[in-house]
Amino acid sequence: MNDTTKGNRLHIAIFGRRNVGKSSIINALTNQRVSIVSDKAGTTTDPVYKAMELLPLGPVMIIDTAGVDDDEGEIGLLRLKKTEQIIEKTDLAILVFNFNVDDLYYEKAWYKQLRKKKIPIIGVINKVDNINTEVDIYKYNREFQIPFIKVSALKNINIDKLKEKIIENSPVDFEMPALVGDIINKGDIILLVAPQDIQAPKGRLILPQVQTIRDLLDNDAIVITIKDSQLEYVIKQMKIKPNLVITDSQIFNKVNKLLPEDVNFTSFSILMARFKGDLETFIQGAMAIEKLKPLDKVLISESCTHHALKGDIAREKIPNWLREKVGANLQITFSSGVDFPENIREYKLIIHCGGCMFNRKQMMERICKAKSYGIPITNYGTAIAYMNGILNRATEIFNNIKKGQ
Numbered sequence: 426m427n428d429t430t431k432g433n434r435l436h437i438a439i440f441g442r443r444n445v446g447k448s449s450i451i452n453a454l455t456n457q458r459v460s461i462v463s464d465k466a467g468t469t470t471d472p473v474y475k476a477m478e479l480l481p482l483g484p485v486m487i488i489d490t491a492g493v494d495d496d497e498g499e500i501g502l503l504r505l506k507k508t509e510q511i512i513e514k515t516d517l518a519i520l521v522f523n524f525n526v527d528d529l530y531y532e533k534a535w536y537k538q539l540r541k542k543k544i545p546i547i548g549v550i551n552k553v554d555n556i557n558t559e560v561d562i563y564k565y566n567r568e569f570q571i572p573f574i575k576v577s578a579l580k581n582i583n584i585d586k587l588k589e590k591i592i593e594n595s596p597v598d599f600e601m602p603a604l605v606g607d608i609i610n611k612g613d614i615i616l617l618v619a620p621q622d623i624q625a626p627k628g629r630l631i632l633p634q635v636q637t638i639r640d641l642l643d644n645d646a647i648v649i650t651i652k653d654s655q656l657e658y659v660i661k662q663m664k665i666k667p668n669l670v671i672t673d674s675q676i677f678n679k680v681n682k683l684l685p686e687d688v689n690f691t692s693f694s695i696l697m698a699r700f701k702g703d704l705e706t707f708i709q710g711a712m713a714i715e716k717l718k719p720l721d722k723v724l725i726s727e728s729c730t731h732h733a734l735k736g737d738i739a740r741e742k743i744p745n746w747l748r749e750k751v752g753a754n755l756q757i758t759f760s761s762g763v764d765f766p767e768n769i770r771e772y773k774l775i776i777h778c779g780g781c782m783f784n785r786k787q788m789m790e791r792i793c794k795a796k797s798y799g800i801p802i803t804n805y806g807t808a809i810a811y812m813n814g815i816l817n818r819a820t821e822i823f824n825n826i827k828k829g830q
């Protein structure tokens with residue numbers, strides 16, 4: 426990291442000649458009017474910073490810059506210097522090309538500079554809505570060893586694909602949302618329900634449980650961990666109500682019935698949905714269960730390869746619940762580990778595990794892929810909550826968090 430003040434927030438800077446549509450691309454990516462757009466060359470003169478939540482990626486800093494060909498006169502050179510300084514802060518660069526420019530002098534110069542700093546670059550050929558013939562992508566591939574994507578910021582063509590490329594090419598360690606620390610207060614009493622059944626690994630807790638306990642303790646909560654068989658007793662004995670109950674998703678229904686209605690409650694898997702993925706997308710994805718038809722194809726995907734035991738959540742429980750709801754002939758396919766189908770078009774829904782063995786980037790790549798094909802995606806816990814009719818209750822706790830934090 427070359428700038429300690431920026432933390433882990435992914436800095437995405439956008440470079441290119443005047444008028445190629447840099448500001449328009451930023452507006453399309455963010456779905457907001459962050460930067461001024463006009464057909465006058467040289468509209469953006471100073472770098473424009475926008476800290477924001479780039480869904481489904483998470484918190485990023487997007488930086489718009491002045492045209493790299495705006496180098497005439499004293500002011501031009503000063504402007505260029507400012508743009509060059511941005512390189513120091515850039516984790517990922519978007520280099521925008523004008524398809525009808527043959528002399529790629531500026532692009533090559535910037536490509537070299539960024540390469541020298543080992544900054545990942547995505548080549549964007551904008552304004553494809555204006556092109557009648559196919560863009561000769563070989564022309565670019567010969568000169569630049571970077572991925573290219575053709576987009577139209579104006580017509581919103583391939584902007585989702587560009588987000589996918591951003592995730593694919595970004596460094597792994599960008600900022601992650603909190604696991605649980607931001608939805609609790611210091612001193613809160615948090616009850617964890619962790620069934621130690623046949624699925625539980627011998628002699629230890631599973632990773633989402635361990636991570637949740639650690640994050641709760643780091644945030645000065647009081648953590649009580651119990652088995653589901655003890656829940657009724659514990660609730661009766663407790664003089665004060667727990668501020669939050671976090672349960673294993675497989676016993677969602679049971680816990681829901683045992684808990685008084687005014688006790689907040691969610692699951693480890695729903696915490697993971699936000700931590701590793703995108704809770705909002707997963708909620709929308711779970712709702713797609715309602716629209717499934719009896720012969721539809723569903724993909725159930727898990728990030729680790731483990732031997733499935735009797736009553737396995739992915740291989741047995743979720744398929745049984747789905748078939749009960751939709752019909753016995755629902756086509757269910759499984760994938761595990763890094764092995765994710767190339768072609769996902771055929772699926773009407775993807776149900777993913779919490780991704781505790783994945784980093785956020787890996788999980789995000791899958792979410793973005795699903796989104797760019799328009800395929801709903803959710804995770805185990807979110808789907809189970811939905812099938813049990815308790816998704817609202819299980820996600821209510823997140824409603825109060827300030828957006829973009």
Ligand SMILES: Nc1nc2c(ncn2[C@@H]2O[C@H](COP(=O)(O)OP(=O)(O)OP(=O)(O)O)[C@@H](O)[C@H]2O)c(=O)[nH]1
Binds near residue numbers: 449450467579
């Ligand atoms: N047809 C078409 N026009 C576009 C597209 N993207 C941007 N434009 C237009 O191109 C012009 C320049 O767009 P800007 O986004 O201001 O370009 P810029 O690269 O930020 O320009 P400077 O700030 O001057 O360096 C505007 O008139 C936009 O409406 C696109 O995808 N298709």
Ligand SMILES: [Mg+2]
Binds near residue numbers: 449460461462489
């Ligand atoms: Mg601009």
